Amino acid sequence: MTEIIDLSQDIYEGMPVYKDLPQVKMSVHNTHEDWDGDFDSKTKTPAVHKLELGEHTGTHVDALNHMAKQYKGQSIDTMPLSMFYTEGICLDLSHKSFKELIEISDLETACKKQGVSIKKNDTVLIYTDHYRKAFGTENWSKGPGISAEAARWLGNQKIAAFGVETMSPGVSGISNKEVHHICGELGFTHYENMVNLYKLIGRKRFRFIALPLKIKGGTGSPVRAVAVFEN
Numbered sequence: 403m404t405e406i407i408d409l410s411q412d413i414y415e416g417m418p419v420y421k422d423l424p425q426v427k428m429s430v431h432n433t434h435e436d437w438d439g440d441f442d443s444k445t446k447t448p449a450v451h452k453l454e455l456g457e458h459t460g461t462h463v464d465a466l467n468h469m470a471k472q473y474k475g476q477s478i479d480t481m482p483l484s485m486f487y488t489e490g491i492c493l494d495l496s497h498k499s500f501k502e503l504i505e506i507s508d509l510e511t512a513c514k515k516q517g518v519s520i521k522k523n524d525t526v527l528i529y530t531d532h533y534r535k536a537f538g539t540e541n542w543s544k545g546p547g548i549s550a551e552a553a554r555w556l557g558n559q560k561i562a563a564f565g566v567e568t569m570s571p572g573v574s575g576i577s578n579k580e581v582h583h584i585c586g587e588l589g590f591t592h593y594e595n596m597v598n599l600y601k602l603i604g605r606k607r608f609r610f611i612a613l614p615l616k617i618k619g620g621t622g623s624p625v626r627a628v629a630v631f632e633n
């Protein structure tokens with residue numbers, strides 16, 4: 403029997419977004435009553451919503467052209483779909499505190515403790531429990547993140563991507579910009595704002611799927627990320 407675990411945040415008006423990125427706006431564009439010509443109706447049933455949001459809203463993937471200006475042209479619509487349909491593992495780094503760096507030794511220890519290994523083309527999800535600890539609080543922007551050295555180590559394993567629960571893959575102001583640059587240099591990417599990673603701990607390998615929208619020239623895209631277990 404197939405088990406599918408949803409790893410994506412809800413998208414809604416007023417949700418937290420990273421620093422100066424566009425705020426989410428959502429309004430009713432058409433109603434069923436309008437379509438039926440019932441313009442005097444006291445009820446309005448949404449038929450179509452209008453959405454305004456950035457490419458990097460909620461659970462999303464970064465395109466390579468987002469990593470640095472020298473990767474111009476490597477937009478989300480040019481990236482192979484195989485990058486978003488991979489095998490996956492989830493590493494338990496939930497002991498990490500706010501703004502604490504995740505180092506190579508932390509990743510190696512987690513692999514050993516959980517009895518998993520990182521393979522070529524994997525997606526490596528990093529569970530810090532930051533979503534359940536801090537979402538919607540003043541500490542939401544203060545999550546732990548990987549160091550530049552850990553990012554390069556992951557890239558050298560030839561992974562497709564890694565994913566985090568936080569709004570940035572590195573610690574803002576410490577490693578985040580360099581982590582992005584390393585992803586561009588080594589040709590792998592990352593997912594941000596993931597949820598339910600605690601449900602993957604101790605589960606070994608799974609199928610990871612997180613297809614982006616085909617945005618021409620896009621620097622990233624919201625995704626509906628899932629982990630699939632075939633029992």
